[in-house]
Amino acid sequence: MVEAMQIPVERVKESKLSQVDFNNLGFGKYFSDHMLEADWVNGEWKNVRIRPYEPLVYSPALSVLHYAQTIFEGQKAHKDENGNVHIFRPYENWKRMNRSAERMAMPQIPEEIFIEGMKQLIRLDKDFIPSGYDESLYIRPFMFATEETLGVKESSSYKFLIITGPVGAYFSAPARIYVEEKFTRAAPGGTGFAKTGGNYAASLLSSAEARKQGYDQVLWMDALEHKYVQEVGAMNIMFVIGDAIVTPDLSDGTILNGITRMSLLHLFREKGYKVEERKVSIDELVEAYKAGTLKEVFGCGTAATISHVRELKYKDLVMEFDVAQMTISAAMKKELLDYKENKLGDKYGWLVKV
Numbered sequence: 001m002v003e004a005m006q007i008p009v010e011r012v013k014e015s016k017l018s019q020v021d022f023n024n025l026g027f028g029k030y031f032s033d034h035m036l037e038a039d040w041v042n043g044e045w046k047n048v049r050i051r052p053y054e055p056l057v058y059s060p061a062l063s064v065l066h067y068a069q070t071i072f073e074g075q076k077a078h079k080d081e082n083g084n085v086h087i088f089r090p091y092e093n094w095k096r097m098n099r100s101a102e103r104m105a106m107p108q109i110p111e112e113i114f115i116e117g118m119k120q121l122i123r124l125d126k127d128f129i130p131s132g133y134d135e136s137l138y139i140r141p142f143m144f145a146t147e148e149t150l151g152v153k154e155s156s157s158y159k160f161l162i163i164t165g166p167v168g169a170y171f172s173a174p175a176r177i178y179v180e181e182k183f184t185r186a187a188p189g190g191t192g193f194a195k196t197g198g199n200y201a202a203s204l205l206s207s208a209e210a211r212k213q214g215y216d217q218v219l220w221m222d223a224l225e226h227k228y229v230q231e232v233g234a235m236n237i238m239f240v241i242g243d244a245i246v247t248p249d250l251s252d253g254t255i256l257n258g259i260t261r262m263s264l265l266h267l268f269r270e271k272g273y274k275v276e277e278r279k280v281s282i283d284e285l286v287e288a289y290k291a292g293t294l295k296e297v298f299g300c301g302t303a304a305t306i307s308h309v310r311e312l313k314y315k316d317l318v319m320e321f322d323v324a325q326m327t328i329s330a331a332m333k334k335e336l337l338d339y340k341e342n343k344l345g346d347k348y349g350w351l352v353k354v
């Protein structure tokens, strides 16, 4: 056993805890008192420390501001009925962050900083963790290029940070989405599988247009043929077709490998459902809809766990769904949430105690 690294801590002079309205948390509104920080300089991680959450001051030539060499993760810690705190599958986020780092020519982040640092940070700010059902501490690890240069090349220095904040229960109204036919999100050989800022920047025009038309999101299609569905915004997409759970496969690197997706597929398989990870064409979905076999459509991701889709528009066809009938995904949503809140016993070793 490697002894846990003891990270130096500079505490806040005055806590912001009293400013948090725990009855009205929302999402991404509040931040805990402290943040974890580390610097990559001269080929190694240095200055690992926990200090007050506060603004960072940088040069206008900071390379990330110009060329977007930046990656992030999103995860949650829940408090259980006994007041114990568990992070859900943080090793998966750590591995994914390092896959993103590799694609973006950034350094690997060691386990002692990512996992151990996260635990110590959460322990210090544990009073910020809400205890209501589906309430949690949202955790945002991220890394960005810090070299002061306008040269286009990978940076020689980076900053890694973890910030956290309490978030409320996520009541997402069933979504209306349309199939995006003009813009694309990710092509083979690109960065679709990486959680990197540019992917989201490139999607904002499309989601703004969707909102203008009264929709919540768009469903992205493959860049080559505009024929196969990929995912929605910051969520993977799943369908119940006949008696099978169907979701696009990850093989061409255009789709983000969601940990909610991975966990749901595991639970569906354990329950004996037929699970198919494969190409899913929009034509297949339209045909299944017309035949009455497309029964459930839902997005899945850390924020909402599962978000049901009540309307899916493709060209002139508006496919409407009765969300009250989406019983398979509704039951699974509750099961995964109960799992995260440690109500089911940690059968698969997915919970890491802080």
Ligand SMILES: *Cc1c(COP(=O)(O)O)cnc(C)c1O
Residues within 6 Å of the ligand: 074, 195, 231, 232, 233, 234, 235, 236, 256, 257, 258, 259, 260, 261, 300, 301, 302, 303
């Ligand atoms: C983060 C993200 C997801 C969901 O991943 P989870 O690990 O389940 O939160 C899906 N798609 C995109 C594009 C994402 O950024």
